[in-house]
Amino acid sequence: MKSRQLALILAATAVIIFGVAAFVLVSDSPVVSEPANYTYTIVNVYPHDQTAFTQGLVFDDGTLYEGTGLRGQSTLRRVDLETGNVTQIYSLPSHLFGEGITIFGDKIIQITYTSKKGFVYDKTSFDLLQEFSYSTEQGWGITHDGSKLIMSVGNATLYFLDPETLQITGQVEVIDQEPVTRLNELEYIDGMVYANIWMTEKIAIINPETGHVTGWINLKGLKTAENSTADVLNGIAYDAEGDRLFVTGKLWSNLYEIELVPTE
Numbered sequence: 001m002k003s004r005q006l007a008l009i010l011a012a013t014a015v016i017i018f019g020v021a022a023f024v025l026v027s028d029s030p031v032v033s034e035p036a037n038y039t040y041t042i043v044n045v046y047p048h049d050q051t052a053f054t055q056g057l058v059f060d061d062g063t064l065y066e067g068t069g070l071r072g073q074s075t076l077r078r079v080d081l082e083t084g085n086v087t088q089i090y091s092l093p094s095h096l097f098g099e100g101i102t103i104f105g106d107k108i109i110q111i112t113y114t115s116k117k118g119f120v121y122d123k124t125s126f127d128l129l130q131e132f133s134y135s136t137e138q139g140w141g142i143t144h145d146g147s148k149l150i151m152s153v154g155n156a157t158l159y160f161l162d163p164e165t166l167q168i169t170g171q172v173e174v175i176d177q178e179p180v181t182r183l184n185e186l187e188y189i190d191g192m193v194y195a196n197i198w199m200t201e202k203i204a205i206i207n208p209e210t211g212h213v214t215g216w217i218n219l220k221g222l223k224t225a226e227n228s229t230a231d232v233l234n235g236i237a238y239d240a241e242g243d244r245l246f247v248t249g250k251l252w253s254n255l256y257e258i259e260l261v262p263t264e
Helices: 001-011
Strands: 013-019 020-023 036-047 054-060 065-066 075-079 086-089 098-104 107-112 117-122 126-133 139-144 149-152 158-159 169-173 183-189 193-198 202-206 215-216 231-238 243-250 253-261
Touching: 013 169, 013 243, 054 183, 054 243, 065 098, 075 098, 086 139, 098 149, 098 183, 107 139, 158 183, 183 202, 193 215, 193 231
Parallel strands: 036 215, 054 098, 054 231, 098 139, 139 183
Antiparallel strands: 013 020, 036 253, 054 065, 065 075, 075 086, 098 107, 107 117, 117 126, 139 149, 149 158, 158 169, 183 193, 193 202, 202 215, 231 243, 243 253
16 A cells, blocks of 8 residues: 555545544645756856846747836847847837736737737747736736736736737745745746746746746856946846757846756
8 A cells, every 4th residue: 555545545534533523634735846046157158238138038938038228218129149249129108117928829828017918929020919918906927827817016026928819817825935026127047937036036836737947047146347337137048959048137238048056
Protein backbone atom coordinates (compact mmCIF):
# COMPACT_ATOMS: atom_id res chain seq x y z
CA MET A 1 0.00 0.00 0.00
CA LYS A 2 1.36 3.43 -0.94
CA SER A 3 2.40 5.61 1.98
CA ARG A 4 0.02 8.42 0.87
CA GLN A 5 -2.98 6.08 1.01
CA LEU A 6 -1.90 4.71 4.38
CA ALA A 7 -1.56 8.24 5.78
CA LEU A 8 -5.10 9.13 4.74
CA ILE A 9 -6.50 5.96 6.30
CA LEU A 10 -4.71 6.60 9.57
CA ALA A 11 -5.87 10.20 9.56
CA ALA A 12 -9.49 9.06 9.44
CA THR A 13 -9.15 6.33 12.07
CA ALA A 14 -10.20 6.79 15.70
CA VAL A 15 -7.37 6.13 18.11
CA ILE A 16 -8.46 5.04 21.59
CA ILE A 17 -6.28 6.61 24.23
CA PHE A 18 -7.29 5.98 27.86
CA GLY A 19 -10.82 5.31 26.68
CA VAL A 20 -11.13 8.59 24.75
CA ALA A 21 -11.58 8.58 20.99
CA ALA A 22 -9.06 10.94 19.37
CA PHE A 23 -9.03 11.80 15.68
CA VAL A 24 -5.96 12.95 13.78
CA LEU A 25 -6.67 15.68 11.25
CA VAL A 26 -4.23 16.26 8.43
CA SER A 27 -4.38 18.80 5.63
CA ASP A 28 -4.56 17.56 2.07
CA SER A 29 -3.00 20.81 0.81
CA PRO A 30 0.23 20.37 -1.14
CA VAL A 31 3.46 21.27 0.63
CA VAL A 32 4.96 24.46 -0.82
CA SER A 33 8.72 24.28 -1.24
CA GLU A 34 10.99 27.20 -0.51
CA PRO A 35 11.70 29.23 -3.66
CA ALA A 36 14.94 28.51 -5.48
CA ASN A 37 17.44 31.36 -5.71
CA TYR A 38 19.49 32.37 -8.74
CA THR A 39 22.14 34.84 -9.67
CA TYR A 40 23.40 35.27 -13.26
CA THR A 41 26.26 35.35 -15.69
CA ILE A 42 26.28 37.64 -18.73
CA VAL A 43 26.44 35.71 -22.00
CA ASN A 44 26.15 38.60 -24.46
CA VAL A 45 25.68 42.37 -24.39
CA TYR A 46 23.66 44.14 -27.10
CA PRO A 47 23.11 47.87 -27.68
CA HIS A 48 19.78 49.31 -26.59
CA ASP A 49 18.19 52.70 -27.32
CA GLN A 50 18.82 54.67 -24.13
CA THR A 51 15.84 56.93 -24.84
CA ALA A 52 13.50 53.91 -24.67
CA PHE A 53 11.47 53.79 -21.45
CA THR A 54 11.08 50.02 -21.69
CA GLN A 55 7.68 48.69 -20.59
CA GLY A 56 7.32 45.51 -22.65
CA LEU A 57 9.81 43.19 -24.33
CA VAL A 58 9.21 40.14 -26.54
CA PHE A 59 11.46 38.00 -28.75
CA ASP A 60 9.59 36.26 -31.57
CA ASP A 61 10.80 34.48 -34.70
CA GLY A 62 14.28 36.02 -34.56
CA THR A 63 13.07 39.55 -33.88
CA LEU A 64 12.90 41.72 -30.77
CA TYR A 65 9.74 43.74 -30.12
CA GLU A 66 9.55 46.50 -27.55
CA GLY A 67 6.84 48.64 -26.01
CA THR A 68 7.87 51.95 -24.46
CA GLY A 69 6.17 54.33 -22.05
CA LEU A 70 5.90 57.97 -20.95
CA ARG A 71 3.21 60.24 -22.34
CA GLY A 72 4.21 61.68 -25.68
CA GLN A 73 6.94 59.03 -26.08
CA SER A 74 5.02 55.76 -25.97
CA THR A 75 5.67 53.44 -28.90
CA LEU A 76 5.56 49.93 -30.28
CA ARG A 77 8.86 48.95 -31.91
CA ARG A 78 10.54 46.28 -33.96
CA VAL A 79 14.22 46.18 -33.01
CA ASP A 80 17.28 44.53 -34.53
CA LEU A 81 18.83 42.59 -31.66
CA GLU A 82 22.44 42.79 -32.85
CA THR A 83 22.53 46.52 -33.54
CA GLY A 84 19.74 47.85 -31.32
CA ASN A 85 18.40 49.78 -34.32
CA VAL A 86 14.66 50.42 -34.43
CA THR A 87 13.49 49.10 -37.79
CA GLN A 88 9.76 49.77 -37.40
CA ILE A 89 7.81 52.01 -35.04
CA TYR A 90 4.23 52.93 -34.18
CA SER A 91 3.62 55.92 -31.92
CA LEU A 92 0.71 55.93 -29.49
CA PRO A 93 -1.45 59.05 -29.06
CA SER A 94 0.41 61.54 -26.88
CA HIS A 95 -2.03 61.32 -23.94
CA LEU A 96 -1.40 57.58 -23.50
CA PHE A 97 1.31 55.93 -21.38
CA GLY A 98 2.31 52.65 -23.01
CA GLU A 99 2.94 49.53 -20.93
CA GLY A 100 3.51 45.82 -21.59
CA ILE A 101 3.26 43.96 -24.88
CA THR A 102 2.86 40.34 -25.94
CA ILE A 103 2.56 38.47 -29.24
CA PHE A 104 -0.34 36.08 -29.63
CA GLY A 105 -0.38 34.37 -33.00
CA ASP A 106 -0.05 37.00 -35.71
CA LYS A 107 -1.10 39.85 -33.43
CA ILE A 108 0.66 42.14 -30.96
CA ILE A 109 -1.27 43.18 -27.88
CA GLN A 110 -0.27 46.31 -25.96
CA ILE A 111 -1.76 47.73 -22.76
CA THR A 112 -1.58 51.19 -21.20
CA TYR A 113 -0.95 52.51 -17.71
CA THR A 114 -4.03 54.32 -16.37
CA SER A 115 -6.30 54.67 -19.42
CA LYS A 116 -7.86 51.18 -19.03
CA LYS A 117 -7.27 50.78 -22.75
CA GLY A 118 -5.38 48.23 -24.84
CA PHE A 119 -4.57 47.81 -28.51
CA VAL A 120 -4.27 44.91 -30.95
CA TYR A 121 -1.93 45.28 -33.93
CA ASP A 122 -1.03 43.22 -36.95
CA LYS A 123 2.37 41.76 -36.10
CA THR A 124 3.84 42.42 -39.54
CA SER A 125 2.45 45.81 -40.52
CA PHE A 126 1.76 47.29 -37.05
CA ASP A 127 -1.66 48.28 -38.39
CA LEU A 128 -4.07 48.92 -35.52
CA LEU A 129 -6.74 46.22 -35.67
CA GLN A 130 -8.70 46.74 -32.48
CA GLU A 131 -9.00 48.72 -29.28
CA PHE A 132 -10.26 47.16 -26.05
CA SER A 133 -10.84 48.15 -22.45
CA TYR A 134 -10.29 46.41 -19.13
CA SER A 135 -11.76 46.96 -15.69
CA THR A 136 -8.58 47.18 -13.61
CA GLU A 137 -7.42 50.64 -12.60
CA GLN A 138 -4.01 50.15 -14.21
CA GLY A 139 -2.13 47.99 -16.69
CA TRP A 140 1.55 47.07 -16.25
CA GLY A 141 2.75 43.85 -17.87
CA ILE A 142 1.24 41.26 -20.20
CA THR A 143 2.21 37.82 -21.53
CA HIS A 144 0.38 34.58 -22.43
CA ASP A 145 0.58 30.84 -21.89
CA GLY A 146 -0.63 29.82 -25.34
CA SER A 147 -4.30 29.79 -24.40
CA LYS A 148 -4.91 32.85 -22.23
CA LEU A 149 -3.38 36.26 -21.69
CA ILE A 150 -1.80 37.03 -18.32
CA MET A 151 -1.70 40.63 -17.08
CA SER A 152 -0.16 42.44 -14.12
CA VAL A 153 -1.48 45.72 -12.77
CA GLY A 154 1.09 46.69 -10.12
CA ASN A 155 -0.35 44.81 -7.16
CA ALA A 156 0.04 41.15 -6.11
CA THR A 157 -2.50 39.78 -8.59
CA LEU A 158 -2.11 38.19 -12.02
CA TYR A 159 -5.24 38.49 -14.17
CA PHE A 160 -6.18 36.04 -16.93
CA LEU A 161 -7.84 37.33 -20.10
CA ASP A 162 -9.55 35.53 -22.95
CA PRO A 163 -7.44 36.26 -26.07
CA GLU A 164 -10.54 36.56 -28.26
CA THR A 165 -12.87 38.67 -26.10
CA LEU A 166 -9.97 40.36 -24.23
CA GLN A 167 -12.05 40.23 -21.06
CA ILE A 168 -10.82 39.11 -17.63
CA THR A 169 -11.79 35.51 -16.88
CA GLY A 170 -9.89 34.83 -13.65
CA GLN A 171 -7.09 35.85 -11.34
CA VAL A 172 -4.53 34.50 -8.88
CA GLU A 173 -2.69 36.14 -5.98
CA VAL A 174 1.10 35.87 -6.07
CA ILE A 175 2.54 34.75 -2.73
CA ASP A 176 5.89 33.99 -1.16
CA GLN A 177 4.84 33.62 2.49
CA GLU A 178 3.04 36.92 1.96
CA PRO A 179 1.66 38.68 -1.14
CA VAL A 180 4.28 39.84 -3.64
CA THR A 181 3.31 43.28 -4.91
CA ARG A 182 4.54 45.57 -7.72
CA LEU A 183 4.45 42.83 -10.35
CA ASN A 184 5.58 44.57 -13.52
CA GLU A 185 6.78 43.34 -16.94
CA LEU A 186 6.00 39.66 -17.58
CA GLU A 187 7.33 36.77 -19.65
CA TYR A 188 5.99 33.20 -19.84
CA ILE A 189 8.80 30.63 -19.90
CA ASP A 190 8.39 26.85 -19.66
CA GLY A 191 5.15 26.95 -17.69
CA MET A 192 6.19 29.76 -15.35
CA VAL A 193 5.61 33.52 -15.34
CA TYR A 194 8.73 35.63 -14.87
CA ALA A 195 7.92 39.04 -13.41
CA ASN A 196 10.03 42.12 -12.82
CA ILE A 197 9.36 43.49 -9.34
CA TRP A 198 9.22 47.25 -9.81
CA MET A 199 11.93 49.29 -8.12
CA THR A 200 13.97 46.19 -7.29
CA GLU A 201 16.74 44.21 -8.96
CA LYS A 202 14.76 40.97 -8.69
CA ILE A 203 12.65 38.83 -10.98
CA ALA A 204 10.07 36.49 -9.45
CA ILE A 205 9.40 33.10 -11.04
CA ILE A 206 5.71 32.34 -10.48
CA ASN A 207 3.54 29.25 -10.89
CA PRO A 208 0.48 30.78 -12.61
CA GLU A 209 -1.76 27.92 -11.49
CA THR A 210 -1.19 28.47 -7.76
CA GLY A 211 0.37 31.93 -7.56
CA HIS A 212 3.28 30.57 -5.55
CA VAL A 213 6.73 32.02 -6.19
CA THR A 214 8.99 29.11 -7.10
CA GLY A 215 12.17 31.11 -7.59
CA TRP A 216 13.91 34.47 -7.31
CA ILE A 217 16.50 35.86 -9.73
CA ASN A 218 18.80 38.46 -8.18
CA LEU A 219 20.17 40.78 -10.89
CA LYS A 220 22.10 43.01 -8.52
CA GLY A 221 25.01 44.68 -10.27
CA LEU A 222 23.50 44.56 -13.75
CA LYS A 223 22.55 48.22 -13.63
CA THR A 224 25.60 50.49 -13.62
CA ALA A 225 26.30 54.18 -14.04
CA GLU A 226 27.58 53.40 -17.52
CA ASN A 227 24.48 51.59 -18.82
CA SER A 228 21.70 53.55 -17.13
CA THR A 229 21.30 57.23 -16.44
CA ALA A 230 18.37 56.95 -14.07
CA ASP A 231 15.86 54.17 -14.13
CA VAL A 232 15.19 50.62 -13.10
CA LEU A 233 15.36 47.08 -14.40
CA ASN A 234 12.37 46.29 -16.61
CA GLY A 235 12.01 44.03 -19.61
CA ILE A 236 12.24 40.24 -19.96
CA ALA A 237 12.27 38.41 -23.28
CA TYR A 238 12.82 34.74 -24.06
CA ASP A 239 14.02 33.13 -27.27
CA ALA A 240 12.35 29.72 -27.02
CA GLU A 241 14.09 28.30 -30.08
CA GLY A 242 17.57 29.34 -28.94
CA ASP A 243 16.85 29.03 -25.20
CA ARG A 244 18.12 32.56 -24.59
CA LEU A 245 16.98 34.90 -21.83
CA PHE A 246 17.22 38.67 -22.34
CA VAL A 247 16.77 41.48 -19.83
CA THR A 248 17.11 45.25 -19.87
CA GLY A 249 15.83 48.34 -18.07
CA LYS A 250 14.11 51.64 -18.62
CA LEU A 251 16.49 54.10 -20.31
CA TRP A 252 19.32 51.55 -20.39
CA SER A 253 21.98 51.63 -23.08
CA ASN A 254 22.43 47.84 -23.04
CA LEU A 255 20.30 44.73 -23.35
CA TYR A 256 21.75 41.59 -21.78
CA GLU A 257 21.55 37.92 -22.60
CA ILE A 258 21.99 36.15 -19.27
CA GLU A 259 22.28 32.63 -17.95
CA LEU A 260 20.83 31.75 -14.57
CA VAL A 261 23.14 30.35 -11.88
CA PRO A 262 21.58 28.55 -8.88
CA THR A 263 22.72 29.75 -5.47
CA GLU A 264 22.41 28.23 -2.01
